[in-house]
Amino acid sequence: GEALIDHHRGLRQGAPEVIFGQGKTSEQILRIAEGLLNGNNNVLVTRLDADKAAPLVERWPEAAYDPLGRTLTIVRHAVATTGRGPILVICAGTSDLPVAREASTAARMLGNRVEELADVGVAGLHRLLAHLDQLRRASVIIAVAGMEGALPSVIGGLVAAPVIAVPTSVGYGASLGGVAALLGMLNSCASGVTVVNIDNGFGAACAAARINRQEQP
Amino acid sequence: GEALIDHHRGLRQGAPEVIFGQGKTSEQILRIAEGLLNGNNNVLVTRLDADKAAPLVERWPEAAYDPLGRTLTIVRHAVATTGRGPILVICAGTSDLPVAREASTAARMLGNRVEELADVGVAGLHRLLAHLDQLRRASVIIAVAGMEGALPSVIGGLVAAPVIAVPTSVGYGASLGGVAALLGMLNSCASGVTVVNIDNGFGAACAAARINRQEQP
Amino acid sequence: GEALIDHHRGLRQGAPEVIFGQGKTSEQILRIAEGLLNGNNNVLVTRLDADKAAPLVERWPEAAYDPLGRTLTIVRHAVATTGRGPILVICAGTSDLPVAREASTAARMLGNRVEELADVGVAGLHRLLAHLDQLRRASVIIAVAGMEGALPSVIGGLVAAPVIAVPTSVGYGASLGGVAALLGMLNSCASGVTVVNIDNGFGAACAAARINRQEQP
Amino acid sequence: GEALIDHHRGLRQGAPEVIFGQGKTSEQILRIAEGLLNGNNNVLVTRLDADKAAPLVERWPEAAYDPLGRTLTIVRHAVATTGRGPILVICAGTSDLPVAREASTAARMLGNRVEELADVGVAGLHRLLAHLDQLRRASVIIAVAGMEGALPSVIGGLVAAPVIAVPTSVGYGASLGGVAALLGMLNSCASGVTVVNIDNGFGAACAAARINRQEQP
Amino acid sequence: GEALIDHHRGLRQGAPEVIFGQGKTSEQILRIAEGLLNGNNNVLVTRLDADKAAPLVERWPEAAYDPLGRTLTIVRHAVATTGRGPILVICAGTSDLPVAREASTAARMLGNRVEELADVGVAGLHRLLAHLDQLRRASVIIAVAGMEGALPSVIGGLVAAPVIAVPTSVGYGASLGGVAALLGMLNSCASGVTVVNIDNGFGAACAAARINRQEQP
Amino acid sequence: GEALIDHHRGLRQGAPEVIFGQGKTSEQILRIAEGLLNGNNNVLVTRLDADKAAPLVERWPEAAYDPLGRTLTIVRHAVATTGRGPILVICAGTSDLPVAREASTAARMLGNRVEELADVGVAGLHRLLAHLDQLRRASVIIAVAGMEGALPSVIGGLVAAPVIAVPTSVGYGASLGGVAALLGMLNSCASGVTVVNIDNGFGAACAAARINRQEQP
Amino acid sequence: GEALIDHHRGLRQGAPEVIFGQGKTSEQILRIAEGLLNGNNNVLVTRLDADKAAPLVERWPEAAYDPLGRTLTIVRHAVATTGRGPILVICAGTSDLPVAREASTAARMLGNRVEELADVGVAGLHRLLAHLDQLRRASVIIAVAGMEGALPSVIGGLVAAPVIAVPTSVGYGASLGGVAALLGMLNSCASGVTVVNIDNGFGAACAAARINRQEQP
Amino acid sequence: GEALIDHHRGLRQGAPEVIFGQGKTSEQILRIAEGLLNGNNNVLVTRLDADKAAPLVERWPEAAYDPLGRTLTIVRHAVATTGRGPILVICAGTSDLPVAREASTAARMLGNRVEELADVGVAGLHRLLAHLDQLRRASVIIAVAGMEGALPSVIGGLVAAPVIAVPTSVGYGASLGGVAALLGMLNSCASGVTVVNIDNGFGAACAAARINRQEQP
Ligand SMILES: Nc1ncnc2c1ncn2[C@@H]1O[C@H](COP(=O)(O)O)[C@@H](O)[C@H]1O
Ligand SMILES: Nc1ncnc2c1ncn2[C@@H]1O[C@H](COP(=O)(O)O)[C@@H](O)[C@H]1O
């Protein structure tokens, strides 16, 4: 017997090939980006340090580099908003902002409307509860938190929408580089919270985009 | 300043309170179930051993106990299918079946149409690829796998729908009680795969139900 | 040079010698308890299984065995309440009750007024917030939680009193026998939360009693 | 139903908002400090490297930077001593001094009288025992130790006051960055010792301040 | 080139072949013991449960089974004391006694005079210091402790003799089955403390016997 | 009794002594290489950074330094191909290339014909399946992968030849420096996959060369 | 584009489908075995406890159950020896025998001549060196060892053949259920040793069979 | 009751106070060394980098800095050899030399005759066996090894003297910074091997000196 599979992963996943900048030289990224642009694609580079971004911005002055989220975007044709509703990216502390920003930039590039909410950690509940309406309007919530990673549990108890938890490596000592937050989120007492890798804002955005697609299979 | 939050978590999450059977006596479960039934609810008990299920089935002969998934369900009013499309529960090996079954039973109780696919591990690709059409018709996929937990990565590369990965404690030695599968899934090279706790079929079903809701916030 | 230290640890710590029941036979415990009672002490045995408690209750009919917290107490002279204010023992789920009960029994035996609050997990915030007044009246709070262990962080943000966090081994998979909750509590974003060993309700009670002493050194 | 919570976390906790310097630029810290000073607050910055402190000291010549504890303080109105008794900060080795110093600076800023005792490790007991009187006069003891972290157990057996243990990352190899000391302290055979995160002198000071408050709830 | 090695490991190590009882059936142990006795050897079996010891005691009524240390000894020819001085086996708590007893039985069978000291944990220093003379008379000290394992550090600071630390699996939660005590001992701040595997009283006795040999190589 | 062993490890293993460059200075490597060349050997240096390679290339202009695989080779007499068939080195992502290249360079130096295949990760199956013929022609396959390390499982299910899995440290967060990939490979559901240390391309090449030897013992 | 893959994994791998007995009931195994026998296959069941084997032996009296290696074999047509040379299975201690036996039974069923060597641990080198000739005659060596797992390193230095290392869970305390042996083997200083999962005698046999195939791809 | 302990730890341990250079500035070390020299002591500084040693050598031209072992010694009065016999320091690979050298320098400063043996790893047994006589002449053996740490097991089987095992952090990947070697040594199948912390050559020397003392207590 035989089975067929086709070659068009891009189409199947609904997501552009994104360049993972970490561990690549500016030259390598430049070459790959050139190929993508020639194919008339928009380009998203993640985990890109400022010094490595410089030659790219010089080559393509229309490129936008974001030093906070460490992403570079080159938009050749406007990204159509295809998501069903807003994706809300929430983070607990200011140190979690880089990961949150990576998530929101990626979610926008994948065709979603994105809202951001920062500094709403669980040790200051009133700050979170002041935004209950916004929380309940969201189509998907990406909750980013380091240290004990309790934010997604609280949010999961407040809304019915899908909640994607992103642990961050923010912290020291027994935070074990984000493992404490990761374990906390995997053991969330709010049923139906799902988790991605430590600091993986990009992956959370991809998952949210999969969920937020308008068309059905 | 003040912030308001209301008390109706059940409504907000769209999910019934489920009884977590592990660590509870038959008597305790009986009492809780009675309360729920009096409130005119359907009942789902998870992680329930056969011997602890017996007194419950004796008390309510209409109760259905599933020894594979270790769930007990009492359906007083038919569960309306409210999900947008089918949830597909796939597992890699026969030893992963109990976790897969917990997921599919819970997903059905939460108002979803569920399909099941078993024994499609990555070391025998043709078995998985023979079901490509079914994979692509699914609204959400729950991929259950122990050992190295590679199944969700392969599936994530084949479909555009949300993929929820459930690591199982199946294995021995360096599987570390499911931690190997968990880590594998968190590091999936297929973007947008999200993960729940080891053996947490119930949690995956809740996440899938959150995703599959028809109404928008 | 020389240094002097005296032998009266009991006096110094203000706490009775407690019998740690785990790993001891009924006969061993009986012998130790007899010695303490002869010395006119009250007796507290912790981590004592029901079958091992039976011979002790037979020997001393006035002994009180608590199967939930697995403690046995023999009170020969009424315990004077010497603590400054009430110690509040809070737990997140019903499965955390045994550890919470060990804490409250021990705190009472150490001369404190104790209040208990159960089933106030962070995924259902309104249940916790409904008790704000009680929280703020407490002299010391012992917060017991398994799974992701987020409860102490939320409480630490709501009150100014000392908060002692007790992680429990409740959970499965990535809870790693309570390590996830332990790490979460050590990384609490609420400043000034301190932590004891997993399932160590007794230790938390001792710490609370040290804090709650009326007299100053 | 509804529940109310107010917004005044600062008041509730009795502690000023402290700036966590790690991972922030001088510019960011300068901006936050300016806001706090405008609100007529004293300022405490922790985990601040010397080079990042320089622009702050230049801007506010009255600022005091401590290179050992890596803290910067700006005192606009004298800190009233509100604590019930002295907080004693003890450390085992000279390498533990930075963490001990962070603790004592923070405890002073939080309104406490602080005493310090250094180089009293358990391998040279006579050095510790020579200070028994000072130990027994303390209202709260913060015991800082790296390597095997045995100091708090010995102290907990000598005094009746609350003992807060701070593991440090001092050591190499099997010290696992402070995890060995952390585990040792969590397993202390002296009942009632509580523990904070590795190197978290600030957190220990906050816990001691919560304990040392004069007023009752 | 060629190198020669001879076959007489027994002679070289100065230690009899000992039977490790764990994981062996009574029949297997009986057969091995028979062989050793035929060769005119004394026999030591370690880690032997009472029920597995019974058939051996029935077969050789002169065999001595110790239920505390779980050893069985058959002495055909009196063991000559060949060690240079007394080996002192100290343990912190009563739960550490089984491991301490395994060590002292083995040390005696290996030709050493042995002294024992129990219940001298570091949270009650005066109990330990009351035995300073005995400590300083010892040729080698074996210090057995569970939980935080601090005993060897304190002893190492009090004596000039070799100190062998034996961590035990006594404890729960963050004791991680003895790993906390093991790490504590490896990080001892008393220079020159060496460590053996968790619960390895036998190994400590062998090391002490190697050290205590009268003859020089 | 006596036993003989001879000194000619080089001969027995069929492999030249290779210089492990990591942690050695250029001077040390130069001295060792000189000795080997004087003995008329070819030289292979692994884990050699570019700056440390420079003095060696200056000294021996015929030396070939490969910055990707970080190897330096000096071939004095052509390496005879003695292997039975081609060794195929496959890697999942471009970041795995350095490890794959170390493996292929070493395998060639050990007398094997080597083929390379890159960028064939399991999230894009068609890319791998497009090379099925090449996979099935290989005598031994070395499968290099980071992140979840699923590649060897899929390959092991497609071919009957020996598959050696090399986990790489590529990834972040929960990849734990390659431990996730290592655990995944050890738990491979494809029977008969064997594993070497993280990033150990050299070791995989040695194992493949042992397997691919033409002569029988 | 399209890619084809066929369904005949059995053929490709040269190995029969083997039944993994762990976690299956006798009834399940009976049903699967029946299917395989109907298809005229030989049957191998691994990890099968004696009580679960009984119904199978009753059903097929020609079945051979081995309580040491916990395997059951039903040989309908004699297994042709197709391997190139003998596979030598060596183990360090008698407690490692079950894993070694699983390996040798599986290797024989896969068409190989097998030799066994036991009790040749590295602490008694002469016992190992006495068998040097046998070691050097082997086509593939499977080295089974628990505790520190040093045996494969020593063997890898003595022979040029492929060495497959199998760590066992034999040991206690810091052996961490076989993880110590596993890590030791992965870090072997003998180049070209490969490793399988803890206690995975079956996997080692499959790997050895892949290596020992006579035909070339 | 009272207990006396005196202050003369130096005398009791028979070892000089040594300066642990890691984490100290040149100025700090200079000040401490000055104090020791004024008290007419010899000085040993360990873990001292070359650049931090320079000011010390400038200040005391008679100081000897060893860049390999990273020690600095100032000998004001010749060290009397008081040990009973030679201490033999053996290491497996050249990368283990720094730790071995720290051990031998410290052992000499503590009054012992020291011999060194390098590059005798277990994968090349003949190199080790060629030195059997030297091994058997030693009073104490310090065996230093990284990677799988098997050397002490082999040596422990060859000699009757005490063997102190020192794991090193040499290796990569699954060596986990020396933890693999540490675990291997703790699980040594040669009875009576004791272990110190990773890279702790100094501690091994102290232990060997305690063992090698001529006088009895
Ligand atoms: N199998 C399961 N795994 C994890 N959580 C569960 C499971 N079954 C039920 N739950 C959760 O446990 C809650 C009930 O806990 P309890 O009140 O202890 O019965 C439910 O609301 C679910 O959120
Ligand atoms: N539940 C508990 N958890 C931890 N420590 C305990 C507990 N109960 C008693 N202890 C401690 O164990 C000591 C008695 O130990 P033992 O002499 O072995 O009975 C008491 O003094 C307490 O410090």
Ligand SMILES: Nc1ncnc2c1ncn2[C@@H]1O[C@H](COP(=O)(O)O)[C@@H](O)[C@H]1O
């Ligand atoms: N050294 C420290 N360790 C742990 N937490 C700290 C430390 N210093 C400040 N914090 C906490 O960090 C908070 C400020 O964080 P941020 O808003 O990021 O500056 C303070 O309110 C404290 O709770």
Ligand SMILES: Nc1ncnc2c1ncn2[C@@H]1O[C@H](COP(=O)(O)O)[C@@H](O)[C@H]1O
């Ligand atoms: N390399 C070393 N490793 C571990 N401990 C050491 C080392 N060198 C010195 N020490 C110990 O550190 C103590 C001195 O520490 P310090 O007072 O910080 O210089 C000495 O008395 C030794 O016990």
Ligand SMILES: [Mg+2]
């Ligand atoms: Mg956070």
Ligand SMILES: [Mg+2]
């Ligand atoms: Mg699987």
Ligand SMILES: [Mg+2]
């Ligand atoms: Mg909880």
Ligand SMILES: [Mg+2]
């Ligand atoms: Mg210390």
Ligand SMILES: [Mg+2]
């Ligand atoms: Mg102890």
Ligand SMILES: [Mg+2]
């Ligand atoms: Mg990969």
Ligand SMILES: [Mg+2]
């Ligand atoms: Mg072994």
Ligand SMILES: [Mg+2]
């Ligand atoms: Mg080595």
